[in-house]
Structure formats: C-alpha cells, structure tokens
Amino acid sequence: MDLYEYQGKELLRNYGLETLPGIVAGTPEEAGRAAETIGGTVAIKAQVLTGGRGKAGGIKVVNSPQEAEEAAAQILGMDIRGHTVRRVYVEGGAEIDREFYLSVTVDRTAKRPLILFSTEGGVDIEEVAETKPEAIFRLHVDPLLGLLPYQVREIVFSAGLEGDAAKGVSRTLTNLYKAFEDLDASLVEINPLVVTKDGHVLTLDAKVTVDNTSLYRHPDVAELHDVEAADPQEQRAQEVGLQYVKLDGDVGILGNGAGLVMSTLDVVAQAGGEPANFCDVGGGADAEKIATALDIVTSNEQVESVLFNIFGGITRGDEVARGLLSAIERTGITLPIVVRLDGTNAEEGREILAENTPENVVTEETMLDAARRAVELARDGRG
C-alpha cells in the first residue's frame, strides 16, 4: 500500500526524522490559510500516489497566502499520470545547502533489505544509476541482525560526509531503517534528503510503501488507505480478497491463480482478442467469492464476453460451479460466459453445470479453445 507524502512524513516523524512544518489542504482557501499559518515562502505540493509530479507542474513555490491559494487552485483537480489531485501539502521553506538520496527497499534476489544512499539527491535515482553509478552507495542488511552502527559509518564515510552532515545522515539512516522494520515497509525513500545551511538534515520528500500482507498488524496504517483514489471495482475486489485489474479490451477474464490468469490474458491476445479486465479469485475460492468476482468482472460496460478459466488445486471445481450458477441467478447476467473447468473436483463441477446449464453459458475443454470462443463471442457482441 502506497502512502501519500504527508502520510509518510507523519509516520517518519514518529521515528525522529526531521521535516518542515506542513499542512494538508483540500481547497484553495484551505491552502491559503495554511500558507498564512506557516508563513514566509511555502511550497504547494500535489498529493498523488505516483512519481513525476514536479515535472507535471504539481509543485509550486509561492511567497504569500494569496499566491498559495492561486497555486492550489491550479494544482487541485490536475491529472498526473492518471491520478487526480484531490489534496495539496502546503510546506514551509528551507535554505538548502546539499541534497542527498536515501532509501531502504526489499532486494528480492538477495532476500535482504537494501540501503541506497547517494550524494546526488533531488533527481531521478534511476538516472543517477545510469549516468553516475559511482555516486550510489549500496548496503545489504541482515534482517536477523538489523542495521549495525559500523554499516552506518561505512555509508557515511564512503560518501565522504563530514561534520553536521555526517552526524545528521547517520541519525536519519538509523531512524529510517527502524521505521522500515517497524512499519513492515517494502520501501521508504527520501528524495531529497537535504542539509540546510544551518546544518539540519531534513526529509524534504518521502515515499513510504507498506507491505499489504502485513497490514493486519498495522491497523493504524491500514486506516490511511485512500478509498477514493482506487477504481471502485478494484476497491470492491480488494475488500473481499480478490485481485482485480482493469484493462482496455472487451473480454472479461476470471481465473484462479496469478500465473494462470496472466497466461489466459496472453492466450486471449494470441487469439486476436483484447482482455477488458481480469479477476484472480486466488486459491481456495468458495462459491460466494466466485459470485462476487463474476459480478465485478461483468460490471465493466466494455465487457462483451466472459472467459472463466479455472484449474483447481486448492480451489474446488464443485464450489466454482455452484458459485457461477448462483452468481448468474443473483445478478441475471446475460453476457455469454465461456467456462473451462479442470483440476480438483472438476468432474463434480462439470456435472453441476451440465445439470443446470443457463442459456448464456458454454463450456470448452481446453484453455486455447475457450479463449478462441470467448474472443469470437466478444466480436459477435460488438456486432
């Protein structure tokens, strides 16, 4: 789960990271009042769950409450990479001396947390990695030991830091790692981390991503989830533990297991069709879950046909079949549904379907045939 800058900063402040004073605003008037409260030069920053807001014009530096109101009016409602700006963060200014980059992330290959530090802050880190790789310092942490003081010294010395900057970065890194661990984060990134002219080390921008699977032990973080920012159907799917992703075509896809679903998308594309969306019901899906999934997939108006591809393992074919029938009955779906059922209890499932086949349901034996059929039916549906 991605957090907004203001949310991330609030969490990081609990770990002793220093930030500038800031206030969240949802209207230009609120932004104006916030600028007045903070005083002096302030930055009006779009709050969106995507990068590149600076380049998109989502950050403006202003010198009065009046200007703050005007800037907020321009930024609020702006579309940044498909995300609508609904809030701005009004933040105080600072006299910046140097800018760094600091992050902790999960390195899948090493299976350890990875710290990245760079003296080239405030710019795209991927760009630095390409153009000036020697400016990035990397360090893996053993999660069983945690971050050790000598590792912090290693980073600070290899980056050539001295004095206040060295002390401030050491403290920030230690605190940031603690936050990464405590919050079950998959990413904590400060870019830029700045040293001010009076020697303070400040978190100027913060990106915090918390691992979804750990939210059960972070109810306070889970509450920060911005329901309005998500696609309503994706939101509904998430609430019942389904994975739903919206795409652009006209074949709705419902399957079990990420791999099989991705493969189904591929096969539909190879059959000349375009997936409208997909819903992964995951392992052990029961009838109720299947019914909700079908409802979600077909609620997308672009959908002309549905491909229902289940290969049961922990998911049982008979439950899938019952779920499908109850979903059709409950929602009155008339769209053509192509069903392909295999694996655990598939025979029982096929029997249940054969006994009560609704008019709009056709069954196919193989995934390839099912994909071709669904593509054909979608084409017919478009007329």
Added chain:
Amino acid sequence: MAILVDEGTRLLVQGITGREGAFHTGRMLESGTNVVAGVTPGKGGQDYEGVPIFNTVEEAVDKTGANASVIFVPPPFAADAIFESLEAGLSTVCCITEGIPVHDMMRVANYLKTKDATLIGPNCPGVLSPEKANVSIMPRDIFTPGNVGVVSRSGTLTYQIVNELTQREIGQSTAVGIGGDPIIGTDFIEILKKFEADPETECAVMIGEIGGNAEQLAAEYVQGEMSTPVVAYIAGFTAPEGKTMGHAGAIVSGGESTAEAKSEALREAGIRAATNPSEVAELVAEALGQG
C-alpha cells in the same frame, strides 16, 4: 529417482486440523503419501484419518521420525511454523500459506542460510513426485510418472502445463511450485541443479512470471552449467506496467522484468521459450526427440 520428495518421505502436516490442512491431508493420503504426523497446538493426542496429532513439531519428529513437513498454517503464524520445523531438523519444508508478511520471510530466508534444509514456498502449491509422494495441493490425477522435471512460480499454471504434458503422454519426475511471493525459500536455480543431478530427469520445464529477475539468473546457470535441456514459459506478455498481477511478486517495474525481456534472455541462453502453455508441451516433445 525424483527430487525433494519420494518413497522415503515421512511427512508431517502443520495445521492438519484446519480446513485446507485437513482436506489436502486426505488427498495426500489418497495419493499414497506416507503422512506420519500432524501438528496442531492444543490438539495433541487426537488423530485425523488415523494420522497422530502432536502439539509441537519437535515431539512429532521425535515420535514418528518425520523428515519433511508441509505447512497450512494461517499467515500471521506461518513464519513461526517454518522456524519450528527448521529447528526440529526437517530437511524439506514446504509452505503452502499465502500472504505471509515480506519482513517475516526475509528473516526466514536468512535464517535458512544457516541450515542444511530446503524450504519450498511460501505461497506455492508444493512438490509432487508422481506415484511416489504428494506433498502438495496439486490435483494428482493430471500427473503421470516420467522424465520431465517441472519448476514453477505459479500454481495453477503448473497444473495447466502438466496437464498438457500428460495429454501428450509425457510423464513427470517431480513438479515443484516454488511460489509467487517476492521472497521465497528456494529459487529456480537450486531446483534446476537438483534436476540436473537427477538421472531420471531428461528435460526440465521452467515456468516463470513477470517481475524480478529470477528467470534471467536461472538462464545464466542453464547456459553455463546445465546439460539437461530446458523449456521455459513466462506468463504475462500482456501485463501492464506498475500493476500487481495477482502474485505480490508479479509486477512489471522496469524493462528487465517484462515477459518479453525475460523470454528474450532465455532464448539467448539457448533455452526453448514458449509463448503459451500448449507450446510448452510441443517444445518438450521436441527436446525429448518425440516431436
């Protein structure tokens, strides 16, 4: 021969009395697997389908000589269950549980390095050696004994491909689902090494996904050190960037992690890379000289 599990496997089921644990214990028993013990804290002394239940893994190992375990424990307690089985000295631990926090798995994975044990998963379908041992939630009817080793990040896609192989009368030595999470116990390379060393495995099938670079690393190993032919398939050619595709680990986050880029790297390493599950079976037949 097979890898990881075979006739010598003495299996312990952690979470044997839960809904999934109980259901799949029944199926593993039906497959002829030697399930010697179950563990559910607080239910020690009872039994399930004739399998004795213990309160702790240590006691179960002590009393039954179990040498492998399969875990059906809910996510908040799963990492603890893995530690418990590793501490008890089990050599093969297979964790089916989906949704274990990433930080828990980082600790498990680093602890695992200090042990001479193999952890398969989590978030995986398990391991099955046809007609020898079924330590999995895989539907056993689709398998047939033979010489193709299958290793996969995905559960249901494995079933799909095994099914295609069996329909072409191509049997399997062992199928291993290594799991779709960002942090897993065992990667492709370690399983491919076992297939390479297994005299019975004449061809290996590697089923990957978008996200990460595990397939590229495996390709380097295959090119440098493997003589057994490998057929691969990467799912997710049509996956959009930045969207998690069901598995927490399946997300296109950079140029290298797309299905296209991965398939290309595999081909460059001399691996036959298919574009859909049916083609996998065709390429395996070809590799075995049956095309």
